[in-house]
Amino acid sequence: MYQSQTVIGITPARKDPPLQGCTWPEDALHFVPDWVYTSQAVYEQEQDRIFRGKTWNYVALEAEVPEPGSYKRSYVGAVPVVVSRAEDGGLHVFENRCAHRGAEFCRHGQGKTKEFVCPYHQWSYDLKGNLQGVPFKRGVNKAGGMPRDFRNEEHGLRKLNVTTRHGVIFASYSDDVEPIEEYLTPEMLVDFDAVFPGRPLKLLGYYRNELPCNWKMYHENLKDPYHATLLHSFLVVFGLLVAGNKSAMTVDTVHGRHGTMASAKSEEKYATVSEENKKEMRSFHDGLRLRDDRFLEYVKEFDSPWSVTMQTIWPNLIVQREMNTLGVRHIIPNGPNSMIMQWTMFGYEDDTEEMQRHRLRQGNLMGPAGFLGLEDNEAMKFVQEGVRRSSTDLNVLKLESGKLGTSETLISEAAIRSMYQYYRQVMGF
Numbered sequence: 001m002y003q004s005q006t007v008i009g010i011t012p013a014r015k016d017p018p019l020q021g022c023t024w025p026e027d028a029l030h031f032v033p034d035w036v037y038t039s040q041a042v043y044e045q046e047q048d049r050i051f052r053g054k055t056w057n058y059v060a061l062e063a064e065v066p067e068p069g070s071y072k073r074s075y076v077g078a079v080p081v082v083v084s085r086a087e088d089g090g091l092h093v094f095e096n097r098c099a100h101r102g103a104e105f106c107r108h109g110q111g112k113t114k115e116f117v118c119p120y121h122q123w124s125y126d127l128k129g130n131l132q133g134v135p136f137k138r139g140v141n142k143a144g145g146m147p148r149d150f151r152n153e154e155h156g157l158r159k160l161n162v163t164t165r166h167g168v169i170f171a172s173y174s175d176d177v178e179p180i181e182e183y184l185t186p187e188m189l190v191d192f193d194a195v196f197p198g199r200p201l202k203l204l205g206y207y208r209n210e211l212p213c214n215w216k217m218y219h220e221n222l223k224d225p226y227h228a229t230l231l232h233s234f235l236v237v238f239g240l241l242v243a244g245n246k247s248a249m250t251v252d253t254v255h256g257r258h259g260t261m262a263s264a265k266s267e268e269k270y271a272t273v274s275e276e277n278k279k280e281m282r283s284f285h286d287g288l289r290l291r292d293d294r295f296l297e298y299v300k301e302f303d304s305p306w307s308v309t310m311q312t313i314w315p316n317l318i319v320q321r322e323m324n325t326l327g328v329r330h331i332i333p334n335g336p337n338s339m340i341m342q343w344t345m346f347g348y349e350d351d352t353e354e355m356q357r358h359r360l361r362q363g364n365l366m367g368p369a370g371f372l373g374l375e376d377n378e379a380m381k382f383v384q385e386g387v388r389r390s391s392t393d394l395n396v397l398k399l400e401s402g403k404l405g406t407s408e409t410l411i412s413e414a415a416i417r418s419m420y421q422y423y424r425q426v427m428g429f
Helices: 040-051 180-195 217-221 225-231 233-237 275-282 353-365 373-389 414-427
Strands: 031-033 057-061 071-075 079-085 093-097 110-112 131-133 157-163 168-172 199-212 249-250 259-263 310-314 315-323 323-335 339-348 394-396
Touching: 040 323, 057 071, 057 079, 057 323, 071 131, 071 323, 079 168, 093 168, 110 180, 110 310, 180 259, 180 310, 180 315, 199 353, 199 373, 217 310, 217 323, 217 373, 249 414, 259 414, 275 373, 323 353
Parallel strands: none
Antiparallel strands: 031 394, 057 168, 071 079, 071 110, 079 093, 093 157, 157 168, 199 339, 249 259, 259 310, 310 315, 315 323, 323 339
8 A cells, every 4th residue: 555645845856975984995885984983974874765755664563553543653763753643544654843943842752632722822733744723813803813825735744655565554745656565675564464464463562762773773783683692691502593603784776775684493492502603602501491381382383494583674664473473663863873763563453362362472582672673772872882982993794704685594794785885876885
């Protein structure tokens, strides 16, 4: 389903002058400069060229706005937006900024309403973002008020294009972005549609946390299978992602911006790791066991060879499937040195009570204090501290040197190189 809406006031494409001090290293594939993560000027240009450019940005699940009048606060890049379902059932996304004096008028995370009213001067908008009421529009006692040529239809909220794919809502500032199926690419649709096959979703809960790191580091982290068997003791000891298991890092062949990190869990509950690999993996500890082994059960319910898929959809969506726990993560940039992560955990409406409990149990892997998420968050904090404070100015990407795109080995940085090749083109570096 593709819903095209008028986008007001799009800034035309332009060639900005090079940002001062921002010159990419000559060996562009194998080095990333520190200023990519720390420069305020680079961050602002990312908002313009990436999030407000020719991209589809995740904003919500349809299950979060199920009925006419339902709405959710969300973000496109750093810009606050509202996702709304109108009386006719149509989905709309518009900036959470009053057209009068710029107040962020929608203050609740989710809810149901007949209209949106700005708390400052009570300008009111309908569920499609159209201005419908201005107090004292004609003044009082023939004094004051708006000029005679003021037209409500010329002062609505800034609207974005909207599209959906199997219950997932995307928005774009561009009126020239390709249909969502083309945007996601055939390679990504395989695992995206495995998680979102069209079955009605059931919301299970939310997490929200701030990470003191640049937003791109989260994309890197999930395009970096190298760290997974080194940082995460839980993954390795309990056999969820082990060097030697069947695994892959798949990248879209169109732009190299999306990726899926995938692995197949062995039939054993606990990992069998060769003595040679143990020497390379300080995170592996023999003898660790869970008191509740049900945590490790994988109920095969997807048309997929993988028990784990972590999918990065450029620029702001992570689709996570870790055995039977399901969720999406929404990346919200918060300046060059900070980002907000909004986690939405879900199952399916037709899940049995037993399956729902199983998903909630395995959900402890995820979130800001999850068995896996906690380690990633701290590692990215360490990286941001390093690039902000050190005298060195380059990051090295030489694993599987020279290769771009999909890789059949975990010991590779080919997917990160592909992402930055695309990033350089969009940003003009």
